[in-house]
Amino acid sequence: MNPPLTGVKVLDFSTLLPGPLCSLLLAEAGAEVIKIERPGRGDEMRAYEPKVDDDSANFVLLNRGKQSVVIDLKAPGTLDHLMPLIHEADVLIEQFRPGVMDRLGLGYAALSTINPRLVYCSITGFGQYGPRASEAAHDLNYVAASGALSLTAGNDGAPVLPPALIADIAGGAYPAMMNILLALRQRDQTGQGVHLDVAMADNLFTFQYWGLGNGELGSWPSPASELVTGGSPRYQIYRTADGAFIAAAPIEDKFWANFTRLIGLDAAVLDRLSATEAKSAVATAMAQRSAKYWMDRFAGEDVCASLVVSLEQATEDPHFAARGLFDQTVTAPSGTTLRALPVPVDRAFRCSARTASPALGADNSLLKS
Known part of the structure; x- marks a missing residue:
């Protein structure tokens, strides 16, 4: 069976993480993804460290199975060179600040007259409109602005850095893919494309459902x-x-x-204590034995307890090996092979034949000369 997005053509003007991860998910499901990159450097992610010859490992992992076209978007005649691709495109992804694509002649209003079926996805931090729409920011700023970062604070009151780029991925790449798929389904029914406004900060509020519910009730x-x-x-x-x-x-x-029985405490007694006292009692009990002792003791019991392991240790876990999480590979333009980035696209839908990341400008033949 062909992957479900076979025949869908995506023009990806984005760089770094949110847009490229979104287009990776689409490529994994069979879409043809063409990266539009600037001359000389291309996607900024190519220059990150560590390197796999000319490109960073980050870039190689995020751009598996895509094509690369190099073009100066500010040069005269750019739209003419891109015209064949725009006519054929089903999806366009961009993550410039609001208004940039319009100034380049590549905004939704202009391109939808050329290709009314185009699904045009704009990924930004604060959306296409609003007082903060043009504010310079990164992932940490969006997590802070949404109120989520404040809840990472410990007893000393200082928030801690999140261990993952939550806004870029959970607030940007994933909602972008979801809405692109919804838009393609709607287009099947109406024949019309749409402009999607994916705001990373907006989408972080969903993760705080419990806090919003508490707040609505005054707490x-x-x-x-x-x-x-x-x-x-x-x-x-x-x-x-x-x-x-x-x-x-x-x-x-x-x-x-x-859990309390296995660590030698009484749940009923702990529940009569204050939260601070109960936490202290459990912490004291846990500190008496090694991690191996506790994990051996918890084995086979329903206790919801896990050893905190490093990322390296996690990749070697027999469970994830059995799941085939790192079975796929990606090949850099130099020929170096890495384990591919696991993505949440079910195996039933994946396009496993595309295993390489693109060299900068390798597919410029796709442009109109």
């Missing part, structure tokens, strides 16, 4: 005091005697009863 969440932000002994990271850490999330009573 806005505060850091280190709520169930999933450090306020409960049932959702904590505990240090063991050998300096390792165990993430414990026995929220439900049945898991909590099992």
Whole structure:
């Protein structure tokens, strides 16, 4: 069977992470993705470290299965050179600040008259309109602006850096792909394209559903005091005697009863204590033994406890190996092969034949001369 997006052509004007990850997901599902890159440097991600010869490992992982066209968007006649691709495109992805594509003659209003079926996806931090629409910012800024960063604060009140680029991926790339697929489905029904306004900061509020619900009832969440932000002994990271850490999330009573029994405490007694006292009691118990002792003791029991491991250790976990998470490979233009980036596209839909990332400008023959 052909992958579900076979025959869909995507023009990707984006750089770095949100747009390229979105177009990677589309490519993995069979779409033909053509990266539009600037002369000389191309996508800024190519220059990142560490390098795989000319390109960064980041770029190679994010741009598997795509084509590369180099063109100066500010040069006279650019639109003419791009015209064949614009006529054929089903999807266009861009992540410039609002108004930039319009000034280049490549905005939705202009291109939709050329190709009314075009699904045009703009990914920005704060959206296409509003007081902050043109504000310079990165992932950390969007997480801060949405209120999410404040909830990472510990007992000292200082927020900590998130361990992942949450806004770029969860607020940008994933919603962009979802809305592109919805737009393509709508186009099947109406024959018309649409301009999608994907705002990364907006999409972070979804992840704070519980906090918004609490706030609507008059109890806005505060850091280190709520169930999933450090306020409960049932959702904590505990240090063991050998300096390792165990993430414990026995929220439900049945898991909590099992967990406390196995660490030598009484759930009923702990539940009568204050949250601070209960956390301290559990922390003291966990600190008496090594991580291996606890994980051996928890084995086969329903306790919702996991050892905190490094990324390297996680990639070697037999479970993820059994799932085939790192079975695919990607080849850099130099011929060097890396394990491909795992993406949330089901195996039933993947286009596994495309295994290379593109050299800069390798596909300029696609342009009108």
